[in-house]
Amino acid sequence: MAKKINIILRKKYTEKKFRKKILLKLFLEDEKKAVLDLYRLENGYYLPSDVTDKKKIRELNRIAKTVKSNTGALGIGKTGALAAVAVLILLFFLFLKNPLAEKGLEKALEAAFKAESEIDSLTLSLLKGEIRYRALRVTDRENPDKNLFETGKAEINIRMKEALKGKFNAENIELEYLAIDTDRKTRGEVSDRGEENKTTETKRPLPSFKAPEINRDAVIKAIEENLENLTLPAELEKIKESYETAKTDIENGIDDTEKQIEAFKKKAEEIRSVKISSALEIDKIKKLTEDISSATKTADGILVNIENTGNKLKSVSELSKSGTSLVNTAINRDFTLLTEKLNPAQSFDLKEYIKNYIMESFEPVLKKYEKAFSIASKLKREKGEKADTVKVKRGRKILFPVTDNKPGFIIEKTSGSFIDGKRKYSLQISSITNNQELAGKPTDFSLSYKKDKESISIEGYFDSREKREKNSMLKLNIPAVNFKLNDFLPGIKTVEGVYMLTAEASIEKDRSLSGLAEINTDNYKSDGTDDLTGKTVSSVLNKNTPVNFRFSFKTGKDTQEIRLDSNIDKMLKDAISPPELTSEQKKIIKDSIESYFSSNIDENSRIAEGITTLKEKLDSQKSTVSSEKNALKEKLDSAVPSDNIKIPGADKIKLPAKLW
Amino acid sequence: MIIKWIIKTIAALNSNNRPGEVAAALTFGVLLGIMPSDNITWFTILAMTFFLKINFGAEMVMAAVLKPIAPLFDPFLDFIGYHLLTADSLSQLFTKLNSMPVMPFSGFSNTVVAGTIVSMAVLSVPLFFMFKLLLRLYREKVRDRIMSSTIIRKIGKLPIVSKIVWIFKKAFELKR
Numbered sequence: 001m002a003k004k005i006n007i008i009l010r011k012k013y014t015e016k017k018f019r020k021k022i023l024l025k026l027f028l029e030d031e032k033k034a035v036l037d038l039y040r041l042e043n044g045y046y047l048p049s050d051v052t053d054k055k056k057i058r059e060l061n062r063i064a065k066t067v068k069s070n071t072g073a074l075g076i077g078k079t080g081a082l083a084a085v086a087v088l089i090l091l092f093f094l095f096l097k098n099p100l101a102e103k104g105l106e107k108a109l110e111a112a113f114k115a116e117s118e119i120d121s122l123t124l125s126l127l128k129g130e131i132r133y134r135a136l137r138v139t140d141r142e143n144p145d146k147n148l149f150e151t152g153k154a155e156i157n158i159r160m161k162e163a164l165k166g167k168f169n170a171e172n173i174e175l176e177y178l179a180i181d182t183d184r185k186t187r188g189e190v191s192d193r194g195e196e197n198k199t200t201e202t203k204r205p206l207p208s209f210k211a212p213e214i215n216r217d218a219v220i221k222a223i224e225e226n227l228e229n230l231t232l233p234a235e236l237e238k239i240k241e242s243y244e245t246a247k248t249d250i251e252n253g254i255d256d257t258e259k260q261i262e263a264f265k266k267k268a269e270e271i272r273s274v275k276i277s278s279a280l281e282i283d284k285i286k287k288l289t290e291d292i293s294s295a296t297k298t299a300d301g302i303l304v305n306i307e308n309t310g311n312k313l314k315s316v317s318e319l320s321k322s323g324t325s326l327v328n329t330a331i332n333r334d335f336t337l338l339t340e341k342l343n344p345a346q347s348f349d350l351k352e353y354i355k356n357y358i359m360e361s362f363e364p365v366l367k368k369y370e371k372a373f374s375i376a377s378k379l380k381r382e383k384g385e386k387a388d389t390v391k392v393k394r395g396r397k398i399l400f401p402v403t404d405n406k407p408g409f410i411i412e413k414t415s416g417s418f419i420d421g422k423r424k425y426s427l428q429i430s431s432i433t434n435n436q437e438l439a440g441k442p443t444d445f446s447l448s449y450k451k452d453k454e455s456i457s458i459e460g461y462f463d464s465r466e467k468r469e470k471n472s473m474l475k476l477n478i479p480a481v482n483f484k485l486n487d488f489l490p491g492i493k494t495v496e497g498v499y500m501l502t503a504e505a506s507i508e509k510d511r512s513l514s515g516l517a518e519i520n521t522d523n524y525k526s527d528g529t530d531d532l533t534g535k536t537v538s539s540v541l542n543k544n545t546p547v548n549f550r551f552s553f554k555t556g557k558d559t560q561e562i563r564l565d566s567n568i569d570k571m572l573k574d575a576i577s578p579p580e581l582t583s584e585q586k587k588i589i590k591d592s593i594e595s596y597f598s599s600n601i602d603e604n605s606r607i608a609e610g611i612t613t614l615k616e617k618l619d620s621q622k623s624t625v626s627s628e629k630n631a632l633k634e635k636l637d638s639a640v641p642s643d644n645i646k647i648p649g650a651d652k653i654k655l656p657a658k659l660w
Numbered sequence: 661m662i663i664k665w666i667i668k669t670i671a672a673l674n675s676n677n678r679p680g681e682v683a684a685a686l687t688f689g690v691l692l693g694i695m696p697s698d699n700i701t702w703f704t705i706l707a708m709t710f711f712l713k714i715n716f717g718a719e720m721v722m723a724a725v726l727k728p729i730a731p732l733f734d735p736f737l738d739f740i741g742y743h744l745l746t747a748d749s750l751s752q753l754f755t756k757l758n759s760m761p762v763m764p765f766s767g768f769s770n771t772v773v774a775g776t777i778v779s780m781a782v783l784s785v786p787l788f789f790m791f792k793l794l795l796r797l798y799r800e801k802v803r804d805r806i807m808s809s810t811i812i813r814k815i816g817k818l819p820i821v822s823k824i825v826w827i828f829k830k831a832f833e834l835k836r
Contacts, residue, residue, distance in 0.1 A: 028799065082707075395771040398770075
């Protein structure tokens, strides 16, 4: 069957309709001509002619098709195609929206933190305004082996109305956990990172502090070093001088007495040699009596001298006693001086050591705090706070005021947990936003941990508002936590106890970090080494007196001030002060002093002993004089007649009293 | 895709396609070419042209040609856009627009986008008629000369060209 021409070119048209429906839809002259050749004009109508030529029919059908296609402003075919595309997009969106959203969010995080970011299993529900994911990790730019932060399972509820205004307003975020500074399984990629700043953590060695042992050599050394300040050598010298003076005086007295005794003995000999044959030799008797009287007086004088010398000897004995006492006093005085010099407490400066230890303990906390602040700071408005325009890739963006007073990005509440080491804190953050001025409040956070008897609470804020007092504030309170430390203090192997901590740290407007921490420790149980250091520190700790630390710091761009006040050094010094020395230590010091000055002491003793030997001589002199005196008395008795014979002046002779 | 658009454009220029369709496509192409594409306004205009009976190929080719040289127009567009967006009398309107849903994504606050919209609102009608006139002139005066020129004939006889034309004829039922 022969192919027919398309219906629109087989119809009969009025002149006007033919022009409107056919001619005005043909824009090529050869095609217009071909159509006009087909039709003939009769009585105001365009009538089609019969065509049998197949080629011509095909050509006319093609022209008819273009005439049809040039109808209307809307293309039905295109609309259908568009509908099909829309369906395809919808299907594509349904199945690929989650991976696309996951990628999109990863890219956004990577752009914000300039480091590799990963999100696992994200599901997006646009109608509910809900985003869920299983895990999120953001690499730390400064250390790609670590995550700046990571979170566990999360559920985010977004206000879709605000999202359509280009704002991210999350009503609530439920986080399984949030952790910062965690290890990465694989090293993260970071963009345009500067010099790698690797810090290797080295354990601070214990200080070189070592309490000196009190032994004989140490004491002798201390004596030699402080000889001029000791009182014992001067005392010993003084005593020696006194002994020597006394000895000279006594020896001189004895010598003088000896001479007098010799003269007396001679006189007595003469008197004894006088012989009286008769009582009638009155003159002779009288003279003898007078001579005996005179000799007796001489003997009495000698005996007085002997007594005086004896008294001097007695005073030497007293001097010896008081000298011993003076030596002992001097030894005690020197003992105090030397124990001060030898005091091991002089080298105790645990406060300084503990300052470093505390600083090291606080540093990781402060680093985490600063890191959290830097993460919060990244949410600050990036696009000029007060600028009217912001330069964009092409052109400028005019910043129109916001009429609804809501920030472009805000997470009203986040709750979950925060993992730090072995502790899992419950976490609450409110008002995470890029515009706290509009939010009208800073980003508040609180962390709390409670397990058994241990509880920790941390709260604070990050403030970026114009009228803020500080950039950030952190308060930490730990009521009572048991601790056990190894090699914490010199001389201490292990120490256990309880500590209470209250701390406040803040980041000022100039970004300097300052803080104050009060740490009270108690209930120590320590295991010390066997040396003096160990014994001393251990005894102080085990006294169960609270040890307090007050630690303040301020670190700015160029400044670093750290101050620690503690009662521990005073306690240690008191513990090793002289009254607290052991009897063994005291004996060592005293013995060492005596031993060092033993030659001087011995010499004094020898002098004293030498003086004591003079007493025998004095006794002998006394005995000689007494016996001579008695002999003279006997002579007088024998020379004088019986009682009825009166010897003139005989009654006047007084025999000396008992001499010694 | 690009080859398809180019062939469709050549076909549109030389076939019985209504000149208005091609002129409108080229006008939209200019708009899409010079406007920054990082906003939903651009995508909305593109989507809208799907519904209109215009030559999509010609639109895309014009947009692709203008895209690389679009920054050359930026100073002019920025000037117009900035004056429009910072006009005191319109500030309330723009502030309200800024707080409306979706509008922040429209890029209206970008000076180049605003400048393009304003410029094209003024220039699109003259451009449309200019393109239409040029097309008619081309079809009447230039087309036959080109088609009958020796070079085009020789090119048309090249096996690769006739093969491509045949493929597209089959695929899209193009006649020439």
